Structure formats: C-alpha cells, structure tokens
Amino acid sequence: MNLKASLLSFSLIFLMAIQANAQQPENFTQLAQTEQWRALLHINTQKQGSEIESYVDDASFFLAPDGAVNPESELLATISALKEQADTQCKFPARTLFLLENITTLSKDVKPFYCQEYRDWRNKLNTSRVVLVFASAQLNSPSSMYGHTFLRFDPESVEQDSTYLSYALNFGATVPDGDAGFLYAARGLTGGYPGNFAANPYFEKIKEYNRLENRDLWEYKLNLKQDEIDAMLAHIWELQGIDFEYYFFDENCSFRLLELLDVARPGLYLANNFPVTAMPLDTVRVVQDAELIADTHYRPSILTELKVQLAMLTDDENILALALSKDIKVLKKPEFISLPIKQQQIIVDSAYRYLRYQNTFNGRPKETTRRSYLLLRRLSENPSKLSIPIEQPQRPDLGHKTAMLGFSLGQNLDKSFVEVKYRGSYHDLLDPIAGYYQGMSLNMVNVMLRAYEGGDIKLEKAELLDIVSLSTRDSYFSPWSWKANISLEQQWTLDKEVLVTQGSGGGGVSYELLDNTHIFAFATGRLEFNRKLDSFAAVAPGAQVGLLHYWPKSTLLVEAEHYQFLFDQTQRSRVSFQQSIPLGDNDSLRLSADFHRVEGKEQQPVNSFQEFKLEYRHYF
Template sequence: MLKRLAYLTLCACAPLDAAPSIDESRLSQLAADRYWISLGHYETAKLGGWRSYVDDRRFFLAEDGAHHPDQELRATVAALYAPASLGDKHAQCVFPARTRWLREQLQLTDLPAPDCKEYTQWYKDVSPHSAVMIFPAAYLNSPSSMFGHTLLRIDQADVQSNETALLSYAVNFGAYIEGNDNSILYAWKGLMGGYPGLFALVPYQEKLAEYRSLENRDLWEYRLNLTPEETGRMVEHIWELKQIQFDYFFFDENCSYRLLELLQVARPSLDLTSQFPLTAIPTDTVKAVKQSGLVERIDYRPSRERELLERAKPLDASEQQQVLTISADTTQLQSPAFTALPRERQALIQDAAYRLERYRANGQERDPARTQRSFELLRAINRNPAPELDIERPGLPEDGHQSRTWQLGAGTREDRAFAEYGLRMAYHDLNDNAYSFPLGAQIEILQLKVRQYEGNDWQVQRLDLATIRSMTPRNTLLQPWSWQVTGGLERVLGKHEDEVLVSHVNGGAGGTWQLADELLGFALGTVRVEHNNDFAEFISPAAGFNTGLLWRNPLGTLSLEGKGDYFTNGEVRRSLSLNQQWELSRDLGLRLSAKREFSQLATAQNELMLELKWYYY
C-alpha cells in the first residue's frame, strides 16, 4: 500500500515528458471499449453511468476513476509519460496490461523506458504459456467451499511434456479474513460483503495440498485453449491486481465471478460475466466457460479420502478391521492372522493401512510415531505392492442440474385444494437429480414458497434462508458425523385447526449408514428454537429427532423421513413424510410428496402434492 501511495505522490509531483496530442473522440472511443472496461472491472451502475468492482483507491490514477473510465484512461495516458527515473513506481511498471494496450491502440512510440525490475523478474518467474481452470468439488464441512471453488493454474511452456504441473502457479481469489471468525459469522459476513476480496498468486503445489489433502476434495482440471499471448495478457493484469481489494460477496462477486473477468481480459471477445447478474455459483461458471469453447481437455484428480475408500472397497469386514489394527501397530504385519492371508490380500490391506495413516495425518502436526508407522508400511508395500488404483471418474460437475429452481405444485391438505409456487436461488436438495452430486448432500439458499388455496386465499408457506444437510455414511475406516442446520419461516400446525407462520432456527447431528447400494439410513438428534404466536413465551426451545431413508432408484431419488420436536412448554410436534422425484430430464423433475403431521394443539393433518421443478440459471 505504501508503495502505491508513494507512486501516486511521485506522479503528481514529477514533471511529465511531453505527451502527444490525442484526439478527444479517439480517447472517448477507447474509454468505452470492452477491453478497457474489463481492465477497470467496470459495470453499469444501478442509476446509470459506471462503477468499478474494485474497492481500492490505489487502483485508480484519476480522482474519480472508479466511476469514470474516460477520466481513468486520460490519467493513465498522462502517467505513462512520467519520468523513467520513477523505476518500479512508474505507471508502466505498475500497470503493464494498460500500458501494452494503450501503446498498441494509440501507437505510442515515444514512451519513456523505465526499468521495471520487480515486474520483469516476477513475470519471468511465472513464465506464462497456458492456463488451466481448477475446480475443487463441493465440501459441505467448510462454509467457504459448500458450492465448490474455482481457481486458475498458470503453466510454463514445458509443463505438459515434463509433467511438472506442481511447479506452476495458482491464481486464487478469496475473502481476506483476519482473526478467527466461526462458521456462522463467516457465512453472514460472506453474504453481506463483510470481507475484502484479494487475488493471490501462490505455488500450485500448496493449493493442491490444501484442497486435495487437507479438505479431502476431488479436483477437476479444465485445460483452456488460451494462446501464450492471451495467457500472458491475463498475467499482466494479475500483476496490476496485487494486494488490490474488491468487495467480496458469497453468491455473486466471488472467486468464480472474478476469474471470469480475468478470462475476458485474456480473450476480449468473451462475454462471460453478463450471464450472472444475480448469482455466480462455481459449477454454473464452469458450464459457462465450457460452453464458450475455452475447454480443450478435462483431467480428474481424486481426493485422498476417495482413494482410501476405493482401496478398501474389495476388503471384507475382517480385512478392514485388520487395516485398522495394522495402521495402529505395524508389528501386526508379522502376526499369524496377517501372514496367513494370500499375498494379494496382504498387499491390499497394507496399502489401505498406509493410506489411512496419511489421511489421518492431514492437517496435523508431525508425529514421529505416525511417521515411523508410515515408513514401515511403505517398506512392506515396496516388498509386496498392490495393483494400481483404477478409480472410475464420477459425473462431471458441470453436467449436474442447473442451480436455480422454479417450482409449480398442486395438491390437497385435508379437504382443501391448493396451488403452490416456489423459487429457490440455490441449489440442491436430497431429492433433486443426483447426477454429479453426492447422495445425502443438500444445500438450499433463499427458497420461497407461496400457496393459493381455494377461494383465492394466499399465504406464504415457507421462506428458507439456508438449509444445509450433510449425510455422509460412516464405515469401518471413517466415522464422519452427519449434521444439518436450517433457518427461516415455515407454516406449522396451530390452534383453531389453522396453520401459523413461525420463525425458527434448528440443527442436529448424528450418523448415516450405507444400508445397500444407493440406500442410506440416517438418524440425528436435533434442537430447535422457535418464535410462535400461539406460544406464551417469545422464544420456545425444543429437542427432537430426525431419522429416515434415502434411496437413489431407477426413477430418481426417494426419501422417507420421520421428525419430532418436543418443546419445553409441553407442545409435541411430529411428522412423517415421503418424497419421490422422477427425473424427466437433467433440468426437469416431477416430485410426489405425501406428509402427515401431528401436534398437541390440533388434529392430525394429511397433505399430498405433485410438483413440477424446473432447474435453470
């Protein structure tokens, strides 16, 4: 920051070399050019005019350059003629992408020649030749990664031939967080723009370790067909954005949206960001990049967790128990129970034990005992290696259903018919088309449902701010917790045989188990806090349960769920529901829902609805 301030001061004070007289109409034309708009990260303001997404005074040379691209262009042209003695603080060194473009457009052949040592060395180190878009798959246990993430890898000319991608650099945009904000505070600040966003250029090996090992996420690598010239143009602009702050919003001005802007700088003919006026879900941006014709190849890197589970898949229960035993005590490699096994079974067990040890070491401080166990297991593997893993590539993330959903339903509640209209901004529930989504994962943000009963009686049925459920099955080797959290408004049974709209926050934790192929069973204990006008107290707490089955079948996905809430004021509320979705196409589903609800305040109610769901973005 001090360097940028010093640079601006020097530019203001230093005498400029004679700048050529440039036709005003030409400058105005360039200021409206798509490429200049991309370099300044401008968008059309709500009330007309322009505004830049950049929220940092240091990025602009004109006093009001954030709102006037024409003023910023004129100030940049003038700054290019500052004395060369400014060195690394010269505009040509600070803004190489602007400099190159203006030199070409205006044929500026008489510019000073400052010595840009820092930029020249940095560009040489990066040595851009080609680019790869990286998509770490969604990871529910990290609030910043629930929807997945995108970043860019900048490769040198010999990366593909020498297979040295780990030596490349990664371009990442993310929220800059100071302190130790908890998950709830992080989510709130992320939604409301409470964090600044920054670009960072880091070794790709660091990012690969973070996403693939520490967070156990599959990685998808989309090799882009950018030319060396286009890649270099993008990297020039990345230098201009070093330590420059943007506003960061979880759903739109996020990692994926910012990377789309970089790609538009690389190839000015692209128009990617206009497709995302409201939200920029990472999977949707991947689809947009692919549809633009940028992707020439897709590579898949499974996570350590997936590799471990794949290795353990052919092992029976007793062999998986031996994996646990040997990973804890490598002397068991010489035990009669292990040595009596066929060599091919021994190879699978010791390989799985090694992978389990490395999995457990993720994110932990170095443990000498664990290191020694890993070494012993590696020696055993070297003597009797297991076959190479052959992991079937799952469905491509971008081939899943679209993220936004319109819903139209018709049904009956007791003796009253109704129509229901709904909109969900993002992005997947337990019964949605599960292709390329893990079974048991649910992330819903901002869902509104409105009902129209007979007699033109309208009412808000529910408004969900967020509903997140992670139903990851437990097994012999891994014992993850299942959990859920939701909050918003919903209709519940109330006094006078009527429904009342209540506000609530609830969550729970428990376990999920794989009962058969594509069949999960889960059981969670829950807590709920509710504001209900039928209750005497302002806030009423409750404890309860949520249990059920989830089955991916030939038609789609079926769920059977039982819930109960036991309030401290004596109210008992229970429900039993069944949902079956038919997948008519990737982005069209038909769902049958049946529910029976019980309450101490009213008689039991039955509801049946058929609902059409259209997914789009």
C-alpha cells in the first residue's frame, strides 16, 4: 500500500490512461457532462443549462474564469494546464486521473511529475478502509441537535480497538470567536459561514464526541474498493483549503460526505437525494440503501458506559460508590469490607469513573485528582481488569425516518374535523422510540391544516421550532431539562379562536421514577402576540408538569400546564393525554384527549372545551 500511494501521482495515472473505453478529444462536450466530471466539480448532476453552478465557493478551485458554471470550460482549462504546467497534476490528482482514463491521446502531452507533498500525505494516511461515523444528537448544542457525520480513514491491518491511530475527515463551518445565540443560528441558516474539510487524528474526535460532549459514536464500515478509496483521497487533496458555503440544513457536513462518496463510486447519485435538507441520520440511511455499509460498530460515550455500570449496582451499593467518590475512607467501612470482592471492585471502579467524568468538566481540582489516583491504585490490586458488557442499542439509522405526514379525525366543541400535518424533521416524545433517545424531542417546520364540517378550513399551527430535552436527574447527575417553541397557532379566547404568534419555553427537572417512566416539571414563560388580549404583545409566566412512560409497543404522555398573563386577567389551563402505538418502523397511530379552560376578568364566562383526535402518521 505504501508503494502504491507513493507512486500514485507518478506512474499509476499513466497506467490507467489506456482504458479501453477512453473518450476521444472530439467528445469533450460529452465528457464534461458525465456524472464523474460533475462530481469532481461539485455540480449537481440534475441541474441543466443556466441552473448549473458548483457548490464550491472558492475561485482558486477553478482554472477557467467561468469554471463554476461551465463544466466544459473547466475541463478544457484543466487539459490545457496539464499540458503546459506539469505540477497541475499535484494540485488536481483526481482530475488528472479522470482525464487520462478518458482521453487516450492526453498521456502523450502530459509529462509525469513527482508530487512530494501529495505522496507524503498519502503515505501518512496509508488508507485501506473508509468508515462513515455518526455522532449521536446533542440537544444542548445548536450545531449538534441533529447529530453529525464524518469519515474515518483506517490504515492497513488496523483492528477495531486500535483505530485511535486512524484519521478523521470532517466538514464544518468556520465560526468566528464570539458568534453565538441568534447570530450563530441566523448565519448558519443563511450560509453566512464558510465551510472547509479538515483531517485530524481519530483519537481527537473520540475525545471531542465520546468524552467531552457525551455522544455515542456509530461506525459504519464501507465496502469501498481500493481504487475507489484512491479516487476519493485524490479528490480530498484537491479540496484542502477550499471554501464552501455552509448551511445547517442542506449544504452541511453530511451532504459534503455524500459528494465524496459520489466521487469514489460514480453512479450512486447520493447527494441528489437531498435537494432541500440533509439530516445527518437520513444521509446514513441513503448510504445503507446504496448497499455501501459492510459492518457496524458501536462506541458508547464515557457517560453511557458509566450509567450502564451504575445500573448494575444495588441502591445500597450506589450509596457506597457515591460516598467513596467523596471520601476514600469508605474503603475501610464495615459495610464495604463485608461485600464480595467482585462487588467491591465494581464499586471502586464506579467511583473512579465518576470522579474522572467529573474532572473532565471541573478543571481537575487537586483533592479530587488525589482521590482519583488512590482509587486507581486500589483498582490495580485486583487480579483481573473489570469488564462491563454494554448491550448495543438499535442502530439510529434503523429507526423511523425523520419527515412525517399525518392524517387525523377529531372533534372540537362538538364539531368534527379532519386534519393534515406535515413535519420536516425530526422526532417527538411519542414517535417510535427505537433508534432514538428517551426524553428527546426536536421538531422543525411542523404545519397543520384543519377542515371542519361545513367547509371551514384553518391553519391550525405552523411551528418553526419545538424542542424538549428531558435530562434525567439522580444522585450522581443533576442536569437541567428545558424546552422551547416558536409558532403560529390557533388559540382560544373567551369567545372565539384566533391565530396568534408566540414564543415559549422554560427550564426544569426530570426524574426517572421506574424503568422507562419519567416525570418532569418546568417553570415556563410565553410571549404572545394576540389582538384579543388587553395587550397585543402579552407576557405570561406559567408552569408545566408531566409524565412520560415507554412500553415496548406503546408510549404514554400526560401533561398539565397553566399560564397567567401579566397586565391581563386571562388564564389558560390545559390537561392532555396522548397515547402512541407503532404500526411498524415508519407508521404509527396516536390517540389524544385535550381538556382546555380559559378564564377572563371577573363576571366573564369561563370557556371550557375538549378536543379528541385519532391520528395516523407515516414517516418518510
């Protein structure tokens, strides 16, 4: 492999130039329109005529002045450069390979050129296997809400547990220091950041995702052949330092990786599957559908490993482990000494792992570092290393798809209605849980149209964003749960229903009472623009409590919430019962019953009503 990589830019390109299916010079127009040449220029193969434009936003990537919009012009400019400047082979090794394969006469005019930097780079990677890696979703980071994908390049004879020496290729936005919050979201949504490829040792990605961000990694080994890997790497070299526009929802990390796979194996058209949005999880699915995945490997985060280990302890043993993490003298207490040696080892190891986890985020205080060292020394006295088996959960790419279309029948105030719902992405608390995390809800572009008997049609809701993160608290961990929602929605007043604009959210706590049973409570707030209230822009503090329970074949959500508007005596209360039943991987039924109460000023009537609904959902 080292020899092949070393000579790739020098000899292989000429051996490959004698392909039997080579094109003749008079077919340049046809050659410029091939999927492979367009893939090398990052031009969508479905675009024609004036729609043609490269995704690359960097003039240095093109040799022709109009190369970004004219693939034939760029092809001719590349041929001319290869003939006149031999070192063009070093800047564009993938283009060079493609042209020599397809133009039989070109090898006579292009002199071999030894590309030292390219050879050194290929030797360093020494790649014989490519792995697609999916980092699971992290709701507490806006750029990681939908997960993230990147590629890993493994050298020859690498074993699964020694991939720390592999390299990772990541595509990400270059964000200036200080950009955060609304500015970060606005620029990310509108292509305000440049995006670039960067290669780093894989162990750095493990540290970033597995250890610092507590995200599980799913590694999908791809069945690319060596010549396909070589073609991909040659093109990656061409993209070093090249800028793309970066968009959170379409031209993002995952979309760019699909373009690389389209270069490696022409004819897949993977990137064409995502003309509007490219959710990382959906891109993994199209790679699976293209039969590119040969094997998978699950790499749990250190937090996942720690929670699995703590779950193996009894309540009394957990009390000892937590106490031991705070006081090394627990090792000498009778209740610890009386335990079997195996349980002592698990308790000590749990306390040590918990301390290490805490030190990751609190700067390694001197006292906790000392306790960590003493616990490690105690562990070294054990005759064998502790091994904790972790059951692999369902692969995220095998869970339900992220877009959803729903059809409902229901009744509101004794009036029947039908409802059609579309959701662009991603998953809510009641969707089929296989492949997703409990207590996580992330929905964007959620639109509901409702038609009442008699022909009255209304926009029931248009939700831009709806997030719920139920982070479970226990004696070891105390994360905050939170929620946020921005939408247009129909809202009942004392006498009629009106369309309002609102933003709401809150923070609170969540606990797991029993396995798969969560309770939660939020302190909430709401800003509502409603012409029927005393103040058009009205503020309402509120509260919400709820219960979420997962059965193997069903999910129940019970919620109660109350809002009291300031400077207005309007109060709103709602109690909701929802039950979902999966019908398969991508279909489900949902039953819901909502009980509403609206109170106004004194001596005004109270508006109480109920709504019942049966909904069929299809995920695609």
